Amino acid sequence: MTSQLKVNGFRGAAVKAGIKYEGRLDLGLIVSDTPAVAAAVFTRNVVKAAPVLEGMKQMTQPDARISAVVVNSGNANACTGRQGIEDYHAVCKEAARLLDVPESQVVFSSTGVIGEPLPVQRFMAALPEAVSNLDAEGILAVSDAILTTDTVRKTAVAEVELDGRPVTLAGMAKGAGMIGPDMGPPQATMLSFIMTDAAVEPAWWQDVLSAGTEQSFNRILVDGDTSTNDTVYALANGFAGNKPVDEGHSGADALRRALFSVMRDLALQIVRDGEGATKCVAVTVRGASSPEDAEKVARTIAESPLVKTALFGEDPNWGRIFAAAGRAGVSFDPEAVTLSIGDVIIAEDGRGKGKDAEADAARIMSGAEFEITLEIGPGGGQATVYTSDLSDEYVHINADYRT
Amino acid sequence: MTSQLKVNGFRGAAVKAGIKYEGRLDLGLIVSDTPAVAAAVFTRNVVKAAPVLEGMKQMTQPDARISAVVVNSGNANACTGRQGIEDYHAVCKEAARLLDVPESQVVFSSTGVIGEPLPVQRFMAALPEAVSNLDAEGILAVSDAILTTDTVRKTAVAEVELDGRPVTLAGMAKGAGMIGPDMGPPQATMLSFIMTDAAVEPAWWQDVLSAGTEQSFNRILVDGDTSTNDTVYALANGFAGNKPVDEGHSGADALRRALFSVMRDLALQIVRDGEGATKCVAVTVRGASSPEDAEKVARTIAESPLVKTALFGEDPNWGRIFAAAGRAGVSFDPEAVTLSIGDVIIAEDGRGKGKDAEADAARIMSGAEFEITLEIGPGGGQATVYTSDLSDEYVHINADYRT
Numbered sequence: 181m182t183s184q185l186k187v188n189g190f191r192g193a194a195v196k197a198g199i200k201y202e203g204r205l206d207l208g209l210i211v212s213d214t215p216a217v218a219a220a221v222f223t224r225n226v227v228k229a230a231p232v233l234e235g236m237k238q239m240t241q242p243d244a245r246i247s248a249v250v251v252n253s254g255n256a257n258a259c260t261g262r263q264g265i266e267d268y269h270a271v272c273k274e275a276a277r278l279l280d281v282p283e284s285q286v287v288f289s290s291t292g293v294i295g296e297p298l299p300v301q302r303f304m305a306a307l308p309e310a311v312s313n314l315d316a317e318g319i320l321a322v323s324d325a326i327l328t329t330d331t332v333r334k335t336a337v338a339e340v341e342l343d344g345r346p347v348t349l350a351g352m353a354k355g356a357g358m359i360g361p362d363m364g365p366p367q368a369t370m371l372s373f374i375m376t377d378a379a380v381e382p383a384w385w386q387d388v389l390s391a392g393t394e395q396s397f398n399r400i401l402v403d404g405d406t407s408t409n410d411t412v413y414a415l416a417n418g419f420a421g422n423k424p425v426d427e428g429h430s431g432a433d434a435l436r437r438a439l440f441s442v443m444r445d446l447a448l449q450i451v452r453d454g455e456g457a458t459k460c461v462a463v464t465v466r467g468a469s470s471p472e473d474a475e476k477v478a479r480t481i482a483e484s485p486l487v488k489t490a491l492f493g494e495d496p497n498w499g500r501i502f503a504a505a506g507r508a509g510v511s512f513d514p515e516a517v518t519l520s521i522g523d524v525i526i527a528e529d530g531r532g533k534g535k536d537a538e539a540d541a542a543r544i545m546s547g548a549e550f551e552i553t554l555e556i557g558p559g560g561g562q563a564t565v566y567t568s569d570l571s572d573e574y575v576h577i578n579a580d581y582r583t
Numbered sequence: 584m585t586s587q588l589k590v591n592g593f594r595g596a597a598v599k600a601g602i603k604y605e606g607r608l609d610l611g612l613i614v615s616d617t618p619a620v621a622a623a624v625f626t627r628n629v630v631k632a633a634p635v636l637e638g639m640k641q642m643t644q645p646d647a648r649i650s651a652v653v654v655n656s657g658n659a660n661a662c663t664g665r666q667g668i669e670d671y672h673a674v675c676k677e678a679a680r681l682l683d684v685p686e687s688q689v690v691f692s693s694t695g696v697i698g699e700p701l702p703v704q705r706f707m708a709a710l711p712e713a714v715s716n717l718d719a720e721g722i723l724a725v726s727d728a729i730l731t732t733d734t735v736r737k738t739a740v741a742e743v744e745l746d747g748r749p750v751t752l753a754g755m756a757k758g759a760g761m762i763g764p765d766m767g768p769p770q771a772t773m774l775s776f777i778m779t780d781a782a783v784e785p786a787w788w789q790d791v792l793s794a795g796t797e798q799s800f801n802r803i804l805v806d807g808d809t810s811t812n813d814t815v816y817a818l819a820n821g822f823a824g825n826k827p828v829d830e831g832h833s834g835a836d837a838l839r840r841a842l843f844s845v846m847r848d849l850a851l852q853i854v855r856d857g858e859g860a861t862k863c864v865a866v867t868v869r870g871a872s873s874p875e876d877a878e879k880v881a882r883t884i885a886e887s888p889l890v891k892t893a894l895f896g897e898d899p900n901w902g903r904i905f906a907a908a909g910r911a912g913v914s915f916d917p918e919a920v921t922l923s924i925g926d927v928i929i930a931e932d933g934r935g936k937g938k939d940a941e942a943d944a945a946r947i948m949s950g951a952e953f954e955i956t957l958e959i960g961p962g963g964g965q966a967t968v969y970t971s972d973l974s975d976e977y978v979h980i981n982a983d984y985r986t
Contacts, residue, residue: 227909227917227933259905261918261934294902295935358889358903362910403888405903406910485806485888485973486761486981493982499697500761500808502662506630507765507809514630515664530630531664532698570888571982572975578889579896579974 185320185335187348188377189213189419192319197306199299200254200292207303208251208322209275209310210373215245215285216415217382219389221397223410224362229258230268231290232409238287243382246415247285249373250275250307253328253354254292255299256369258408267298274304278311289411291328291354291369319375323352326371329577330356332453336445338438342378342422342431349376349438353446357455357578359402360483361393361410369407370397372446378435379418381426388436389414396443400566402454403574404483414439451566452548456573459491460566462551465505468561473510475563477556480508488570496541498527505554512556520553521545588723588738590751591780592616592822595722600709602702603657603695610706611654611725612678612713613776618648618688619818620785622792624800626813627765632661633671634693635812641690646785649818650688652776653678653710656731656757657695658702659772661811670701677707681714692814694731694757694772722778726755729774732980733759735856739848741841745781745825745834752779752841756849760858760981762805763886764796764813772810773800775849781838782821784829791839792817799846803969805857806977807886817842854969855951859976862894863969865954868908871964876913878966880959883911891973899944901930908957915959923956924948 185192190212197207220239222232238244250271257264268288276283290298323333334353339346355370393412418424425435452460463482468474481487484504490497498519506514515530522544526537544550588595593615600610623642625635641647653674660667671691679686693701726736737756742749758773796815821827828838855863866885871877884890887907893900901922909917918933925947929940947953 225906225909226911226914227905256902259902259917259930259933259935261932294900294906295930358906360910405887405889405907408902408906408909484808485977486808489978489981492978495982497697499659499662499811502630503628503697503761503811504808506628506811507763508629511629514662527662527698529664530662532662570978572978574888575892575895575973575975575978578892579898 185350186316187350187375189417190375191314191316192322193310193313194321194325195306195310197302199252199302205325206253207306208325210249211314212247212415212417214417215247216417217380217385218246219386219414221393221412225406225408227408229256229409230264231257231288234268235287245285247281248279250288251326252290253326256292256294256409257290257298258294267300270300271303274307289371291371291409326354329455330354330453334446334449336442338442340434340438345420345422347378347420349442351442351446355450356453358405358407360404360406361397362406369409372412374414376416377419378416379422379424380416381424384426392440392443396447400447400451401482402568451568454568455577456571457568459569460549462564462566464553464564466562467555467557467559469559470561471563474561477505477508477510478563478565480504482565482567491569492571494545496526496538518555522550588753589719590753590778592820593778594717594719595725596713596716597724597728598709598713600705602655602705608728609656610709611728613652614717615650615818615820617820618650619820620783620788621649622789622817624796624815628809628811630811632659632812633667634660634691637671638690648688650684651678651682653691654729655693656729659695659697659812660693660701661697670703673703674706677710692774694774694812729757732858733757733856737849737852739845741845743837743841748823748825750781750823752845754845754849758853759856761808761810763807763809764800765809772812775815777817779819780822781819782825782827783819784827787829795843795846799850803850803854804885805971854971857971858980859974860971862972863952865967865969867956867967869965870958870960870962872962873964874966877964880908880911880913881966881968883907885968885970894972895974897948899929899941921958925953
């Protein structure tokens with residue numbers, strides 16, 4: 181966790197617009213002082229919020245550049261029909277006017293309740309204050325304004341050198357429930373905004389963001405519910421003055437690694453802050469015939485209510501893990517399966533290793549973070565999915581969310 | 584609910600064998616006084632318990648007939664390897680010896696904790712008492728002995744006339760958690776045993792049981808976790824003296840309807856008694872391009888933790904239902920979707936109908952049973968799935984189950 185979130189050429193501000201609740205930051209603005217090369221990934225849910233539908237259109241324009249990101253919490257602007265689209269553009273247009281940039285360079289992300297009309301007048305009333313407060317120090321406040329059921333701010337920073345120049349990557353994310361992201365390139369209610377002063381080639385930047393998403397946000401789940409609003413924007417404004425990075429650049433690997441580390445760090449912060457979560461568990465499946473099969477099995481285990489309640493109960497109930505694996509739609513020999521919790525082998529050749537192993541595993545499960553590893557055969561396919569436990573607090577949060 | 588569970592030519596008994604807990608009925612025996620025509624469906628989970636693996640083998644023998652079903656609660660005999668198979672046969676063999684029937688005519692079902700060795704000696708010690716207690720009145724006691732986290736006994740009875748003779752169907756079921764049955768013919772931890780004194784043709788009986796399973800047990804879910812042990816046995820002993828029923832028999836439709844009604848009744852009793860459940864909700868999807876697509880969407884809604892917690896909260900949060908539908912892997916136009924709760928249209932053309940409709944829907948949701956209907960397009964595909972809500976009690980039950 182950092183208390184700093186500064187990148188050259190980026191400014192931010194957050195204000196209290198009263199979008200849903202009074203007295204909290206709920207409207208954020210991130211501005212790049214030059215139009216930034218932008219990459220994005222959006223939810224693959226068939227039901228897409230207006231900010232996703234419209235953001236996708238903007239990001240697929242040739243030479244799309246982003247100067248500003250408006251973002252609010254409290255209202256998702258999802259399932260709002262044509263009015264939602266109009267509201268999106270009204271807000272973008274006003275932000276563009278106040279910032280004196282083309283409307284095409286303004287994107288707008290939303291998170292909150294689905295199906296309620298966006299209170300556009302509150303945006304109109306609050307945007308001037310946001311614009312006048314813009315400041316290099318203000319980005320951190322945006323990372324607070326985007327939170328909903330989150331209990332902590334989520335930020336990550338990395339630094340690399342490109343062409344001898346220091347480059348910063350800084351990212352923020354929100355998300356605690358409705359977490360089962362499935363995002364693809366221009367086409368996750370997690371939101372994440374990543375800023376860098378690196379100069380990058382646009383196509384390469386999109387490819388790297390998409391690849392990173394598969395290994396980070398698309399591999400986490402709290403409840404497995406894929407949101408209508410999941411979005412990641414990654415802005416690169418070139419202020420560092422390096423030669424634009426593509427695969428041929430000597431710093432490509434370093435920049436990719438830095439981006440991946442920021443994304444993975446943010447993704448894990450989402451799982452740790454999952455609604456009602458007390459555990460962050462890495463579920464790894466090995467020995468599948470393909471990475472896809474491994475991911476299917478890992479995901480089925482990670483989503484199983486019986487497994488997730490056992491994690492909450494710190495109960496090494498390996499039978500539930502086996503049963504979940506067996507319904508994943510992947511064929512394997514149940515008699516050849518080995519299961520470890522941390523470094524304790526708790527079942528081997530499809531059978532339990534007994535009470536001592538279970539006691540050792542229970543000790544590992546009493547910690548806040550641990551790994552479950554299931555070997556299902558001799559294949560080379562492997563995948564890891566990160567999940568939280570399922571607690572009574574999750575139920576309380578979500579049975580009462582709108583009231 | 585019936586207090587009677589008697590069918591001509593069937594006897595039952597239940598005893599306290601101390602399989603997991605002291606002082607409760609946990610070992611049941613159902614005996615047909617002549618070898619019964621038997622149909623069965625078993626879990627499609629890749630990880631199958633010993634009683635499933637061995638029962639499947641017995642049921643695929645030509646001219647398989649069943650004289651006795653042994654059943655226990657407290658131990659699933661799953662993930663127990665070769666020992667589990669041997670234990671299965673040891674119990675069947677002893678029951679066959681005591682009953683003086685061929686071992687091939689004895690099947691044995693188990694439900695309970697996965698991965699613990701079956702305490703065979705307790706079976707051996709208790710079986711003689713069970714056999715000596717066999718009685719036409721004793722079948723009802725078996726329906727108590729099979730319960731685990733269930734809070735109520737589940738039975739259903741139907742009567743039909745075949746060839747002028749009265750015929751009875753009587754069924755029992757258990758199941759409250761790990762409920763997401765996916766069963767196929769010889770090939771649900773729900774267990775169900777159905778008895779009838781009808782005479783039936785074996786192939787027709789299997790076909791009817793399989794078709795009935797698709798419309799009953801395979802359409803319910805509590806947590807969506809498909810068990811390693813799910814099993815339905817349907818025994819028809821012919822005591823009624825009718826001409827054996829196949830599709831050509833004038834009573835085929837009546838018998839099929841009676842069987843379906845028993846199976847559907849038992850399936851709904853499982854949902855109502857779902858772990859921690861306070862609601863039994865029918866989720867119907869209409870207008871899909873195929874019944875399979877409709878089922879996929881219905882199942883995704885019915886399994887969504889966010890939808891299930893909203894059901895518990897009696898919150899007509901239609902946005903969560905839309906979001907779940909949108910991630911089902913089925914394509915539809917989100918702007919053409921209509922959602923009803925009971926007879927209240929709460930969203931139309933992809934948008935909410937406002938606060939009055941929500942208040943009306945909330946009143947319906949305060950009841951214990953209601954319907955959610957989602958129309959996703961103009962197609963003819965339709966499917967209904969029955970689900971429970973997700974309460975803090977579900978978490979308590981499953982975080983503490985083994986301790």
